[in-house]
Amino acid sequence: MLRDNQGYALSDGPSAPAAPASQPAPLVQPWPTAGAIGAEERGLLQSGDGIYVVDAHGRQLIDGPAGMWCVNVGHRNAALADAMRDQAMALSYNSPWYTTSQPSDALAEALAARAPGDLNHVFFTTGGSSAVETALRLMQFANNVRGRTEKKLMVSRQGGYHGSTYLAASLNGRPRDQDWMDGAGSLVRKLTSPDPFRRPAGMSMAAFEDFLVEEFRALIAAEGADRIGAFVAEPIQASGGVIVPPEGYLKRMRALCAENDILFIADEVVTAFGRLGSIFASQDVFGVEPDMITFAKGVTSGYFPLGGVMVSARFFEVLRQSNHPDAMFAHGLTYSSHPIGCAVALKNLELLEGGILDHVNAVSDHFQQSLKRLEALPLVGEVRGKGLMACVECVADRVSNNPLTLDLEVGKRIDAHCHELGLLVRPLINMCVMSPPLTITREQIDEMADILYRGIAMTMDDLVREGLWKG
CATH class of the missing domain: 3.40.640.10 (Type I PLP-dependent aspartate aminotransferase-like (Major domain))
Structure with a gap:
């Protein structure tokens, strides 16, 4: 069997544990676990404008994933x-x-x-x-x-x-x-x-x-x-x-x-x-x-x-x-x-051909370079991407063939910290995917990268303090 550079088998991993059920909710959303289906509520967003969304508490957040890779010209156009x-x-x-x-x-x-x-x-x-x-x-x-x-x-x-x-x-x-x-x-x-x-x-x-x-x-x-x-x-x-x-x-x-x-x-x-x-x-x-x-x-x-x-x-x-x-x-x-x-x-x-495509091509290198500096963090294994899409892959467990449990913890914690700091992240287990609206400016790119850097650093401190990771 082909294995990656850390010994992990290049095949599907084990199932994630079911999330605990909360109070029953009428709305059933995509990809629920059996233990939470019909009893799960997700974070409420109440508005959006440009590259930002506003949550139920009135916090303005950079929409890091652009909804789900899709809000290309931004919200409220x-x-x-x-x-x-x-x-x-x-x-x-x-x-x-x-x-x-x-x-x-x-x-x-x-x-x-x-x-x-x-x-x-x-x-x-x-x-x-x-x-x-x-x-x-x-x-x-x-x-x-x-x-x-x-x-x-x-x-x-x-x-x-x-x-x-x-x-x-x-x-x-x-x-x-x-x-x-x-x-x-x-x-x-x-x-x-x-x-x-x-x-x-x-x-x-x-x-x-x-x-x-x-x-x-x-x-x-x-x-x-x-x-x-x-x-x-x-x-x-x-x-x-x-x-x-x-x-x-x-x-x-x-x-x-x-x-x-x-x-x-x-x-x-x-x-x-x-x-x-x-x-x-x-x-x-x-x-x-x-x-x-x-x-x-x-x-x-x-x-x-x-x-x-x-x-x-x-x-x-x-x-x-x-x-x-x-x-x-x-x-x-x-x-x-x-x-x-x-x-x-x-x-x-x-709209895309009226200037947005030119803007994407003008800021893509800056976007990739701003996120690339996160590789300086010990928890980050690689930053990769192209255009205005990138992934910051965190690797907490570089030894075990089954790093899923700790990886799940890493993704959830980064997401929570970034939310408090003003960035919406869509963690894919241990991977933070960034694909913001294509209208994002250089200054906003830097702000997004800074928040993600801080969120990962705070997660590292959590894991070390709780004895889950040695750094």
């Missing part, structure tokens, strides 16, 4: 609010089964003009999970129509996250995501996460990249290219800890897919719409032209639920020329191509 209202007053809804709307038609044309290569078709969905689900179902449908009914295996990576719907969730490779949930596991094969920080001790970056590519090549040989339908990958693994792969990795994986007639699906739910300084990052940032791109989140800056799949023209041309012209792609969503969501996305695109 009047232009998006006006676009929402104006479209609702013009046409609030239309059924995509037999009509279309002007905003959805215009958005499709706008995205086709900005997507790489011949990805000039789009199927709109309601979010990232349904976008990935749609891409996978398109793959299955196409192979059925073409008589390749065995070509259905889906390849993803450990550490990846692709959604909560059935097929999308089956791709997930984060520890504990599937411990208690059913999925289409027989259709999925998972490769090693392209995480340089966790590569085996003594292995060079070049050798690690070679290992990752050869692992995929070996899988294709073992399973047969005629059985593998798609490789699905986030250009940067977001919820897995902002994993930036080795430089040539994505290009080489793309080439393997092309050689073996395997669809390369880039999951850009996080990396698209400005997070890395481009509308789509696959080609602009990584030099890769996928067969499909899934997107959501930043397409409306989180103001309205919308997602979609960009699909290559050649993919649809093959379907149109098949021997089964009456085969039905029996898949759709009531809120596909929602006119309000598409109107918001058009205005959001205008």
